Amino acid sequence: QVQLVESGGGVVQAGDSLRLSCAASGRPFSTYAVGWFRQAPGKEREFVAAISASGSLSYYADSVKGRFTISRDNAKKTVDLQMNSLKPEDTAVYYCACDRAPVYRGPGNMEYWGKGTLVTVSS
Numbered sequence: 001q002v003q004l005v006e007s008g009g010g011v012v013q014a015g016d017s018l019r020l021s022c023a024a025s026g027r028p029f030s031t032y033a034v035g036w037f038r039q040a041p042g043k044e045r046e047f048v049a050a051i052s053a054s055g056s057l058s059y060y061a062d063s064v065k066g067r068f069t070i071s072r073d074n075a076k077k078t079v080d081l082q083m084n085s086l087k088p089e090d091t092a093v094y095y096c097a098c099d100r101a102p103v104y105r106g107p108g109n110m111e112y113w114g115k116g117t118l119v120t121v122s123s
Contacts, residue, residue: 004024007021014088017086037095038119043092
């Protein structure tokens with residue numbers, strides 16, 4: 001079993017930066033991929049970014065490519081999401097989740113989810 005706890009959300013203005021962190025406990029951290037997802041009010045949850053167990057592979061949604069960077073520290077058991085040039089449309093609850101496998105295989109394969117952290121970007 002894996003427990004995931006997100007932190008770092010808040011209220012920022014458009015153009016600002018924010019760094020989210022996902023802390024994991026339970027199953028050995030370096031054995032599974034981790035992803036960030038978000039859900040805006042009235043919308044379905046969507047993929048944001050993911051990183052493989054080793055950290056050598058990363059994936060991004062087109063909407064955040066070039067603005068967001070995902071990274072992980074296997075020693076600290078954390079996965080961070082650096083968000084730059086934030087836009088009002090980035091407003092959402094952000095969730096981290098872990099895959100059963102070392103590489104990201106899509107949202108349907110995410111096994112455990114955190115409770116989320118709210119990011120609000122004002123214009």
